[in-house]
Amino acid sequence: MSASQKVVIVTGASQGIGAEVVKAFRKLDYRIVATSRTIKPSDDPNILAVAGDIGDPATAQRVVGEAVERFGRVDTLVNNAGIYIGKPFTENTLGDFNAVMNVNMAGFYHITQLAIAEMEKHGSGHVATVTGSVDNGISGAHTALAALTKGGLNAVTRALAIEYAKQGIRINAVAPGITKTPMHNKEYYEMLGTLHPLGRMGEASEVASAIVFLDSAEFITGEILHVDGGQSAGR
Numbered sequence: 001m002s003a004s005q006k007v008v009i010v011t012g013a014s015q016g017i018g019a020e021v022v023k024a025f026r027k028l029d030y031r032i033v034a035t036s037r038t039i040k041p042s043d044d045p046n047i048l049a050v051a052g053d054i055g056d057p058a059t060a061q062r063v064v065g066e067a068v069e070r071f072g073r074v075d076t077l078v079n080n081a082g083i084y085i086g087k088p089f090t091e092n093t094l095g096d097f098n099a100v101m102n103v104n105m106a107g108f109y110h111i112t113q114l115a116i117a118e119m120e121k122h123g124s125g126h127v128a129t130v131t132g133s134v135d136n137g138i139s140g141a142h143t144a145l146a147a148l149t150k151g152g153l154n155a156v157t158r159a160l161a162i163e164y165a166k167q168g169i170r171i172n173a174v175a176p177g178i179t180k181t182p183m184h185n186k187e188y189y190e191m192l193g194t195l196h197p198l199g200r201m202g203e204a205s206e207v208a209s210a211i212v213f214l215d216s217a218e219f220i221t222g223e224i225l226h227v228d229g230g231q232s233a234g235r
């Protein structure tokens with residue numbers, strides 16, 4: 001294990017976009033702390049799996065604590081864990097609201113606070129958050145809870161980018177369009193593809209590539225990089 005090897009924490013790492021992010025950073029020889037509720041231990045000594053609910057502050061403490069204890073530092077945090085509940089706004093229950101706020105908002109908040117505090121100790125770091133292409137509504141889709149939470153994450157990305165720029169810590173977001181992951185039933189892929197100007201859904205590996213790009217882009221902070229087949233540009 002080399003002291004110069006970088007360390008990345010990836011939330012929601014068990015499947016979908018998060019699993020692709022883990023693969024992409026391993027190709028670059030990063031050491032990884034991978035977390036989700038059902039994450040399984042890895043045979044790769046450079047991947048440490050820490051299981052837990054990301055909305056729970058105790059999970060955030062364990063994840064950042066184990067990153068420092070096992071690998072010595074935190075260079076990058078990828079806030080990827082997120083859920084989508086696609087019901088008409090008035091049919092969302094209090095349980096639906098609390099579940100989305102727990103993962104999408106509290107799941108960002110607690111671990112980002114701890115990771116930035118760790119990055120401040122060595123005067124550098126990068127936070128990349130997977131948000132969503134929520135600038136415009138989609139007729140016929142039920143996106144209120146996604147817009148409420150992911151829109152907030154896009155805004156806090158800019159706020160934190162400014163707050164921590166002088167400490168050498170960059171804060172960016174990747175805003176995917178509808179992406180092929182277990183979040184969506186395959187029978188809807190064709191229809192979901194038509195909701196993008198480029199006429200197809202995104203691949204999880206395309207979102208992961210954008211995150212890796214931002215991680216290496218030393219002069220980019222406060223950026224919301226849309227990986228959405230043109231959705232945010234118009235229809």
Ligand SMILES: NC(=O)c1ccc[n+]([C@@H]2O[C@H](COP(=O)([O-])OP(=O)(O)OC[C@H]3O[C@@H](n4cnc5c(N)ncnc54)[C@H](OP(=O)(O)O)[C@@H]3O)[C@@H](O)[C@H]2O)c1
Nearest residue numbers: 012014015016017036037038053054081082178179181183
């Ligand atoms: N797919 C899309 O179309 C799309 C579009 C825009 C944005 N996004 C965003 O992209 C991110 C990844 O989504 P995805 O499509 O890859 O979804 P996914 O396949 O459903 O994966 C979600 C990940 O989040 C984890 N997770 C869910 N609840 C959790 C909790 N309470 N605590 C800890 N981990 C939790 C899951 O692991 P466990 O079940 O093991 O906990 C899983 O690893 C999300 O933030 C999502 O909002 C996705």
